[in-house]
Amino acid sequence: MAAGLNSRDTQAFYITTPIFYVNDVPHIGHAYTEVASDVLARWHRQRGEDTWLLTGTDEHGQKILRTAVANDTSPQAWADNLVESAWKPLLKTIDIHNDDFIRTTDERHEKAVTIFLQKLYDDGHIYSGEYEGYYCVGCEEYKQPDDLMDGTGDFVGQLVCKIHGRPIEILKEKNYFFRMSAFEQKLLDLYESQPDFVQPSSVRNEITQFVKQGLADLSISRSSFDWGIKVPWDESHVVYVWFDALLNYVTAIGYGVDDAQFQRRWPAVHIVGKDIARFHAVIWPAMLMAAGLEVPRAVFGHGWLLVGGEKMSKSKLTGIAPSEITDTFGVDAFRYYFLSAITFGQDGSFSWEDLSARYQAELANGFGNLASRVIAMVTRYFDGALPDVEPDEAILAIAKRVTAAADASIDRFAINEALGSIWELVDALNLYITENEPWALAKEPATRARLEVVLATAVRGLGTLAVLLSPVLTRATEKLWQAVGGVGALDAQPIDRAWEWTGGPAVTPLDGTLFPRIETTEEAPVA
Ligand code: MSP
DSSP states (O other), X not given: OHHHHHHHHTOEEEXXXXXXXXXXXXXXXXXXXXXXXXXXXXXXXXXXXXXXXXXXXXXXXXXXXXXXXXXXXXXXXXXHHHIIIIIHHHHHHTTOOOSEEEETXXXXXXXXXXXXXXXXXXXXXXXXXXXXXXXXXXXTEEEOGGGEEEOOGXXXXXXXXXXXXXXXXXXXXXXXXXXXXXXXXXXXXXXXXXXXXXXXXXXXXXXXXXXXXXXXXXXXXXXXXXXXXXXXXXXXXXXXXXXXXXXXXXXXXXXXXXXXXXXXXXXXXXXXXXXXXXXXXXXXXXXXXXXXXXXXXXXXXEOOEEETTEEOOTTTTOOOOHHHHHHHHOHHHHHXXXXXXXXXXBOEEOOHHHHXXXXXXXXXXXXXHHHHHHHHHHHHHHTTBOOOOOOOHHHHHHHHHHHHHHHHHHHTTXXXXXXXXXXXXXXXXXXXXXXXXXXXXXXXXXXXXXXXXXXXXXXXXXXXHXXXXXXXSHHHHHHHHHHTTOOSOGGGSOGGGGGGOOOOXXXXXXXXXXXXXXXXXXXXXXX
């Protein structure tokens, strides 16, 4: 094991979220992607890996342009406002520890996109042609007839996009094309030789089938509007918004301008919603191959948050703002709930009732109560001085096992399984306290020695839990770490050795309860 740990110490871990469209404010679907990526980043950082979490905003294209025009403003002013008033504040609302935030209107991005595009052009991967076909501005995507259906309601008699249910555009314009078809076999070889390149397997299968049906070349410029990055050799065109957006993952780490940083970080792990996995697992690696760059380490397509059985979205008016949840339940509950209740990689239904029930059972009663009881007993029976005795082997063995299991789950992106393993220790400690009845042991001097062992074991278990849960429950674990007498910064404790924590000398009372009782019935809206 030691060799493995050492080799990890210097390993780079670069993880990205999608960059978000700034046509509207964030909802809990966006926040879900952010939290999952942040938890993975925090876990790897706490293993001592050279970790970098990138997030940001996608600001070009027709969708943003039209939103700005409809609101009587310029796209740049619109984006500036949304980024500062909504997207950056989201990161604070849900405790995201990102290392960088890229906007596609940043000069560094625009400059590096130009360098990348010119290289592909010079190397013969781009040619000029005419695009004639369908386009959905909602998806910012060229569409095939199969992607469309007949409109209903206001849109009767028109063709609409199956995803948005809104009319599509019929384009006929001079465009530049990327010879993506040349990479069809190379992509299939990639999926074959690196089965974990696209995850989970449901998404991998869908992508493989899609590419097997044949890849067409991709139109990568638009000439009928000008909100975008200018094509360097023909300024009457702007770069297609997805081609521009995907490049954020390399422009943010110095592509074309800072080789040392680029070499240090690339390749990345991309966390995306399954709806945009195709862009990341087909177009993006083809672009990288054309430029002679390494493909990403992995593309993980997570599922959708469903409300009332449908993908939650603002355009369908089912959007829920993250603060609606954090204001009532707190940031920790937000982070914990979505990652523990939903299998990462599958869809999951959101309901206020489920959130409330899990908050009460798992966080308040399961974890919070355990912490309060144990710390109160050490304070009462030992005046806060933690007995210096060996812990019970059985609990220590569980702590060791769940640490290893959770660590391995994180490597498989199985965040919910990692939490399930950690919760085995929560449950084991609760059972341990119930069975050993420290309050009874405290009554007799003859059982004092046993009381010392039981409470020392429990405090040690709580310290292990504080370390293991710190990537998810960022706030409660900080309080717990103070209470159990943790020395040093909590996020500096090696997470893959969390079970080794031996306990601080002094336990201090908890600052309130970790998860206070919540009166939800009147306050929480019912979905
Ligand atoms: N701008 C593009 C991404 C470019 S990445 C180079 C985009 N933006 S988005 O704002 O529309 O969506 C960003 C992410 O939020 C996507 O991964 C999408 O799947 C995710 N989600 C949007 N609604 C969601 C749910 N209802 N549930 C889970 N994730 C959701 O696409």
